[in-house]
Amino acid sequence: MSAPPLSAGGSLRARAFPPNWPLRLGAVLFVAYVIYAAGIVDIRWERFVQGLGNGARFLGRMFPPNLAHDKLQLLAQGMLESLQIAIIATGAGVLLALPIGLCAARNLMPLPVTILARGLIALCRTFHPVIVAILFVKAVGFGALAGILALIVATIGFIAKLIAEAIEEMSMKPIEALRAAGSPFLSVVTMGVVPQVLPRFIGFAAYQLDSNLRNSALVGLVGGGGIGATLFTAFQRFDYDFVLTIIIAIILAVMAGEILSAFMRRVYQDEAPSGEVKQGASGPVWHRFTAAERGMRLAFWAVAALALGWSVQTIEVIPEFLYDAPAQTVDLFARMWPIDWAYFLKTVQQALIETLHTATLGTVLAILMATPVALMCARNISSSVWVNTLGRFILVATRSVHTLVWALLFVAVFGPGALAGVMAVAVHSIGFTGKFLAEAIEEAKPGPIEALRAAGAPWRSVLIKGFWPQVKPAFLAVSLFRWDINVRESAVLGLVGAGGLGVALQAAMDNLYWDQVGLVLVVIFAVVVVTEIVTATLRAKVI
């Protein structure tokens, strides 16, 4: 037997587990960076402890939530307006997104058209809804209209991209058959494309309604109307008990929205229509849907149309503002030119670095906090229903409250600055990161886990050697994806005083230095593009 050398101390271990020096170096550099960045944004233990004291006092002032009659009336008004904003923005956004998405599909459209459509989609996606909302507030004034327009832009960016992808992924065979039969283009679309894409499209629209409801609380913070405006006023008046009422209401509304959109997706995605053949006056008649299916669909479209009609009828918008909006917008961009490049070195560079630190530290912190919650949620790890439910509640609650709202809370606790931003990014990201991690854990193959348990491994060893290797790729992918999102989010946190590029943006706008505003927007655009390239490259490398 060719026995390996038993003598040399570390050599055998090194032979079994050859050290990966580039990886180790990378890890050391990353840890060093995190420590350095933590120093820059002034994360210190004393500040944290002090913050905890503030936080306790703050929580004390929040409890019990204010349920006075006049406050509830304010709340109802705000929520109603948010709902209207969300419905109108979803309806209009989806209608606009349909043709744009179709134009962006490379398997149906000529190249120049797709390039144009894709450019438009990319532009809609790059800027955070809050920044778009600020610009619209400047263009059409305070109120619901600015919020609606901002969310329409966000909806177009999201839905058009997904529609384009769905069309590109569909089967081309029926399309070829229709073309071969000499169908005109519109018939090809209605008979060949729509049936293949519709179920997914309904899913996207449902998700977007849900997401717009959440975001309508957000655009209000910068003057876009709805519950966000109510929330911001409550903050400025230090009505913290009312703040809590509003936040609870938002969480409940978002939960209700999620249940509703899940239901809609079930109705439309579950299975193909079964259809039926009935005996008509002149022989058998085929119906694509059974009576129940038709009823369900009819009811769905009727409710959607009614909701849209009601929202448009009742929302308080001054139409005159809409008419001169294009002129105002053009004027706004005209004032940004020429861009004040000198402002970059003076202020923006610093703010940019702070934004990147905030995003990275927030993501790292979020992963640390989300991992135990994900373990609580994963049913193949925690078998207790109570632990699962608690975990899921934490995920939904952290996710429902937007980063910017969390930032408001943390600014009140830690004072203005990047520390509040880091905490806001971290806490909001728990929901997203934890949800995907829990799903990855639940998808881990049970076989290897069983083998380790059969070998008598303690549960922590099973976690480390059985689950972790299986979950690692998803873990890295989710972390990268979240970091990408967090860079965008961190860029706007400064609007509520939580550090970064948003502070520079706010300062420039307060001073009406539109050339400086232009610069910040250009920088944000560049950062978002670079971040996307970086994450795409890293993802390809890591996974």
Place this chain on the structure above:
Amino acid sequence: MSALPVAEAPGHGRALVIRNLVKEYRKGQPVLRDISLSVSEPGIVAIIGPSGTGKSTLIRCINRLVDPTSGSIMLGGTDLANLQGEPLRAARRRLGMVFQEYNLVERLTVIENVLCGRLGYVPVWRAWTRRFPEEDIARAFALLESVGLGDFATRRADQLSGGQRQRVGIARAVMQEPDLILADEPTSSLDPKTSVEIMELLAKVGRERNIPVLVNIHNVALARRYALRMIGMSKGLVIYDGPPAGLQDSHLAEIYGGEGWME
């Protein structure tokens, strides 16, 4: 292939005595009706029987991946049927298990998969930092050498073929220094030639380590060739228990039902 390294001579306390074992997944529908058997002799003991007759359930009851409904499973003086927590883990270390689908952690290297057999022994921090005791690593290398995979130590497990993976699975089980090896259909996912090689390897492990190897197997001819004893099960009961030579066609007809398939 060279001899398997023997760390310590097991001999005491390896008798497995099962008494009146019953398992019901649903109340009133027993999968195992009343199983009593004892195994103490080294070498392969083959369990044959039709699908769904409880062979896997029996094997899984022994190391408690499945909890029995009633009955006792004595291994060297301890009743495994009622163990929980720490004592159960200690008992499981003494039972190596080989799986039909190999159940390797695919994204770990071959050597680390073999070392996973020591997870019941090494503290968690050692597993986490990969600081397995030096003698464990040496034994893992020697075991890989002896199953013919000496050159594959630092390959990832998902780069191996089925037969190679099952060898790693066996090395992992042996790594536990078990008093008994349980193999749940170890050859069902393999081609005929590789199946023979795997049975050969299991027989060798039993012989050299002087321990019983309890194997669930569908292939009766392969079972006859390597088993020193055969247990025929049908409908949750033991129909035959004796040497392969004594297993008649009449027994097989009773175990599997009908005779047409034997032509």
